[in-house]
Amino acid sequence: MHKETAINIRESLSADCSQCFGLCCTALNIVASSDFAINKPAETPCPNLQQDFRCKIHKNLRTQGFKGCTVFDCLGAGQKVSQHTFKGQSWREHPEVSKKMFNVFPVMEQLYEMIAFVAEALTYTISDTLRQRLSEQLEKLQDLTDLEAEQLLAIDMISCRQPVNMLLLETSEYIRSQLSANVFKIKKGKQYRGIDWVGKNLKGKDLRTTDLRGAYLIAANLQNADLRGVDLIGADLRDANISGANLSTSLFLTQMQINSAKGDKQTKLPTYIQPPTHWLSGT
Template identity: 75%
Template sequence: MDKETAKNIRESLKADCSNCFGLCCTALNIVASSDFAINKNAGTPCPNLNDEFRCKIHQNLREKGFKGCTVFDCLGAGQKVSQNIFNGQNWRENPEIAEKMFSVFPVMEQLYEMIAFISEALTYEVSFSLHDNLNQQLEKLQNLTDMDADSLLSIDLVMCRFPIKELLLETSQYIRSELSSKVFAIKKGKECSGADWIGKNFSGKDLRTTDLRGAYLIATDLRNTDLRGVDFIGADLRDANLSGANLSTSLFLTQMQINSAKGNEKTILPSHLQRPYHWI
């Protein structure tokens, strides 16, 4: 697969709520917290979901205590389950499929997340062996998303994730090394995976090609920070301040991470991510 095709796949992974039956509002469990104003069990419709599968308070979610809803992004798993796996049948008119539909949705969501990471990896210049392995994994994942509901529910997601985790780690190391030596002409960034940087100040720092996989960056001050080539896979960016930061070539950064952070019009994002409406 060429880079342009991979880029198109990555950029196509966007939620289309108009073709989904409110699955994120029904299938998922919600725990009352600073992100959600209520407790809600998985499989129970949110009280804010209307008869047309739309949110009654969509324009005021943050003010009403549902900040977490503005962060969530299924990458298009919702419409895939609604329109393809269940052929446009909705769970209100067909209550007999509700339980299975709600169980399939989180499986599809995880498959789409893996597809997003693998397709992004294929947009970079990598070795032939890496490119070949990434292509194979992408094809496998795409085939899985086309299976029927019962087959999807039989997938062992832990075993599915394991080879992908190793492959993405290898890709990250390769890309960050190449960026450091051939693009930025700097020493490769530090290995800080899992670092606890909660509330710390890194404003204006040069963190290019740093490994921040799984790092805790809650309320971290990253204003005007150079974050190009930084690996953010699994990092917690809730309330991190990215105002003026350069994330143009950050690796494996998701819309959910960006939605959970703070930023402004000067924050530079990768092309496949959108500036959240709540950023000032």
């Protein structure tokens, strides 16, 4: 698959709530916390979800204690389940399919997340062999999203994730080595996988090409840090201060991670990530 096609796929992965039956507001459970004002069990509609599947407090989610709702991003899994898997049949009009639909949603979400990472991997300059293997993997994942509900529910997600994860690790090593040697002309960044840097002051740090997979960066101060070429897959960026930070070529960054962090107009992001509106409104 060509780079340009992969760029189009990665950029097309975004939620269209107008085509979804409010699945994130219904299928998932909500635990009362600083992110959610209420407890809500899974497979139950949130009391704020209207008949038309719109949120009645959409404009004031953060001020009403539902910060978590402004962070969530299904990458388009919701509309796929609603319009493709269940062919436009809503759980309100067809309660007999509701349980199945609510169970399929988290499966589709995971498939979409993997598709986003693999498509992103294909947007880089990589070896032909890696490109071929990633392309095949992407095709397999895309095919899975077209399965019937029962078949989706039968997927062994652990076995499905394993080869994807290995490929992404390999791609990350390759890209970070290439960037270090040929673009930044620096020694490849260190491996800090899963490191606990909660609340750590990393202001202005040059972290280029570091491996921060699964790192705990909650409330870390990353103001003006250089995070280009950093692998951030699965890193927890909740409330991390990324004002003025450069993440323009960070690897495997998601909209959810960015929505949960605190940035500003000076934060540089990859093209497939939008600056959250709450950064500018200060809520």
